[in-house]
Amino acid sequence: MKFDTPATTNPIDRLTVIGKPTSRIDGPLKTTGTAPYAYERHDVVADQAYGYPVGAGIGKGRIASLSVEEAEAAPGVLAVVTHRTAGKLGKAERNAAPLLGGPEIDHYHQAVALVVAESFEQARAAAQRIRIEYESGGGAFDLAHAREAMGDSAEHKTEDSTVGDFAGAFAAAAVKLDETYTTPDQSHAMMEPHATIAAWKGDRLTVWTSNQMIDWAATDLAETLEMPKEKVRVISPFIGGGFGGKLFLRADILLAALGARAAGRPVKVALPRPMIANNTTHRPATIQRIRIGAGRDGKILAIAHESWSGNLEDGKPETATDQTRLLYAGANRLTGTRLAHLDLPEGNAMRAPGEASGLMALEIAMDEMAERLKIDPVEFRILNDTQVDPEKPERPFSQRQLVQCLRTGAERFGWSKRSGEPGRVRDGRWLIGMGMAAAFRNNLLTKSAARVRLDRRGVVTVETDMTDIGTGSYTIIAQTAAEMMGVGLDKVLVRLGDSSFPVSAGSGGQWGANNSTAGVYAACVTLREAVARTLGVNSADAEFADGLVRSGNRSVPLAQAAGESGLSAEDAIEYGDLAKKAQQSTFGAHFVEVGVDAATAEVRVRRMLAVCAAGRILNPLSARSQVIGAMTMGVGAALMEELAVDPRTGFFVNHDLAGYEVPVHADIPQQEVVFLDETDPMSSPMKAKGVGELGLCGVGAAIANAVHNATGIRVRDYPVTLDKLI
Numbered sequence: 001m002k003f004d005t006p007a008t009t010n011p012i013d014r015l016t017v018i019g020k021p022t023s024r025i026d027g028p029l030k031t032t033g034t035a036p037y038a039y040e041r042h043d044v045v046a047d048q049a050y051g052y053p054v055g056a057g058i059g060k061g062r063i064a065s066l067s068v069e070e071a072e073a074a075p076g077v078l079a080v081v082t083h084r085t086a087g088k089l090g091k092a093e094r095n096a097a098p099l100l101g102g103p104e105i106d107h108y109h110q111a112v113a114l115v116v117a118e119s120f121e122q123a124r125a126a127a128q129r130i131r132i133e134y135e136s137g138g139g140a141f142d143l144a145h146a147r148e149a150m151g152d153s154a155e156h157k158t159e160d161s162t163v164g165d166f167a168g169a170f171a172a173a174a175v176k177l178d179e180t181y182t183t184p185d186q187s188h189a190m191m192e193p194h195a196t197i198a199a200w201k202g203d204r205l206t207v208w209t210s211n212q213m214i215d216w217a218a219t220d221l222a223e224t225l226e227m228p229k230e231k232v233r234v235i236s237p238f239i240g241g242g243f244g245g246k247l248f249l250r251a252d253i254l255l256a257a258l259g260a261r262a263a264g265r266p267v268k269v270a271l272p273r274p275m276i277a278n279n280t281t282h283r284p285a286t287i288q289r290i291r292i293g294a295g296r297d298g299k300i301l302a303i304a305h306e307s308w309s310g311n312l313e314d315g316k317p318e319t320a321t322d323q324t325r326l327l328y329a330g331a332n333r334l335t336g337t338r339l340a341h342l343d344l345p346e347g348n349a350m351r352a353p354g355e356a357s358g359l360m361a362l363e364i365a366m367d368e369m370a371e372r373l374k375i376d377p378v379e380f381r382i383l384n385d386t387q388v389d390p391e392k393p394e395r396p397f398s399q400r401q402l403v404q405c406l407r408t409g410a411e412r413f414g415w416s417k418r419s420g421e422p423g424r425v426r427d428g429r430w431l432i433g434m435g436m437a438a439a440f441r442n443n444l445l446t447k448s449a450a451r452v453r454l455d456r457r458g459v460v461t462v463e464t465d466m467t468d469i470g471t472g473s474y475t476i477i478a479q480t481a482a483e484m485m486g487v488g489l490d491k492v493l494v495r496l497g498d499s500s501f502p503v504s505a506g507s508g509g510q511w512g513a514n515n516s517t518a519g520v521y522a523a524c525v526t527l528r529e530a531v532a533r534t535l536g537v538n539s540a541d542a543e544f545a546d547g548l549v550r551s552g553n554r555s556v557p558l559a560q561a562a563g564e565s566g567l568s569a570e571d572a573i574e575y576g577d578l579a580k581k582a583q584q585s586t587f588g589a590h591f592v593e594v595g596v597d598a599a600t601a602e603v604r605v606r607r608m609l610a611v612c613a614a615g616r617i618l619n620p621l622s623a624r625s626q627v628i629g630a631m632t633m634g635v636g637a638a639l640m641e642e643l644a645v646d647p648r649t650g651f652f653v654n655h656d657l658a659g660y661e662v663p664v665h666a667d668i669p670q671q672e673v674v675f676l677d678e679t680d681p682m683s684s685p686m687k688a689k690g691v692g693e694l695g696l697c698g699v700g701a702a703i704a705n706a707v708h709n710a711t712g713i714r715v716r717d718y719p720v721t722l723d724k725l726i
């Protein structure tokens, strides 16, 4: 189904199932511990052996000598895989460095070996007996240093986006800001580690894994193993968190496949927790310079945002300036990213890549400007709202309720009680402050397919390679099929995460909910036509409700219409150029109250509120959970999360959940989420957009701004730890 004109009224608009708060249909599987996660698939294939990976002990250089004999002779060992025995491997474009290193080493903990043994303990013990000597080859690991070395040289720049005359307008502006903000390297720290069971049958390979993007994984696995994609099957029905860390083929999948080939047995591999931070991808650190010039009336005249980040040779910059192109008005603009070569592990997408880091900087800068202008921070943002793309004024936003988010949030949060002057409010030993920030994240459209089947019991089965990374995909897909076919949720079966199913949008970039349900919508439209044909009625006149198909004065049970052999349909949603005609984005506002201990500078978040405008909310219950989770992640980003780089070795030192701090329940206070009424007819027939990443965007800055309001101290270097407040 081609979607290239704005959506009109359709069966989804009935909202009998869609839009209703609905508990996860997969909830019982999870709460009873029976949801089949990759590493625990004892049921799928017999005779599984265990693989234990070895990561490189240097950040850059080469293997000088490698000896595996002792490991091979260790008890229970079935095989040892290294670059010498792995055979020729390709490298997928989506991987910045080979997933199996050697002799060249591209980054710390790049996999260099896998030991396969009868038991996990035997594999782990034998892995200690692999002897490797390295020649360390220098390497660049320090972003601040790399930025200095780069100077203003053009070779590191992506093309700047410029409008008007930034330099002239900034120089002439009455009120100015020119500040630099830094965000650290961050790790996804999902609960379930990357894990895979691989089994070969002749030249066909099946992997049971934990991956957000099934088709990317299948494509890249085939490319890496230099085998036809049709011979690869990727199965990933349950994922214990991803946050972008499982968007790509990673070492567990490749190593399990190679180990299984070498051992002649199915092999399971989980990346050990202490290896994940360095072996996989992370959100790269940024240095962001922001300049804003405004008139005394508070109108922005000039805005510039430049972001420096580092990556491996084939890696990309963190797109931390994207939101600055679209969020506020201003006639003279300059935005761009600069990329330093660093030999740290690959930097790549982590929840709301680009905007999450970018807003941590931009929304402190906006707070600082408001302070200089003596305008309330909420009013300053409202004053600079735009209803059109500020770079291309002929292009409107499909929907933009930023102002409504800000006003609703201010009202609900009691913003009027905030002291404009910092350091004035106390509650016993606590200095109290309020802060806020705007939230922004784009809405991306991408093709998504599904297959639906109606059987003689009237059960609708949906199959698509869409994944559920804890987000609630199973439930919103079931709601979509139920709404479209006019049946209850108990009559819908959803099967996800298998490369033998039609290719969906997958889970990434908060595009999963809208696109994957729109693909199911398309397949259901085709199935409704098939049902109507069978009954000899016009599908436009047929009404699907209450398990019946009604047309004129006929009313036939859906089960009966399916016939003995059932009916099935497959279709995809495909997008025309609607996204070019109007900018599709999601908006929100975050409000936070913090307490800062006057003696120790300990920061405690006391209250949080998010107001979101993100198209139709398909399931208010799971959408709220997404935003609550994202706000929690924002607390981590603001106050705790930081991969500590050893600049001598390029090693993330705090590479486990003891050293890499994320918020726990005791850190999370009262959180409220409000969704504004919105439907976006430009986004899809579902009229929905993404919300899972929006909830994170801006949270960090709202907390930093609240800390400033409490203490008068402006911290521009995340995380806002107490040493920066004393």
Ligand code: MOS
Residues within 6 Å of the ligand: 212, 242, 243, 244, 245, 247, 349, 350, 351, 352, 353, 507, 508, 509, 510
């Ligand atoms: Mo998201 S960082 O695209 O999983």
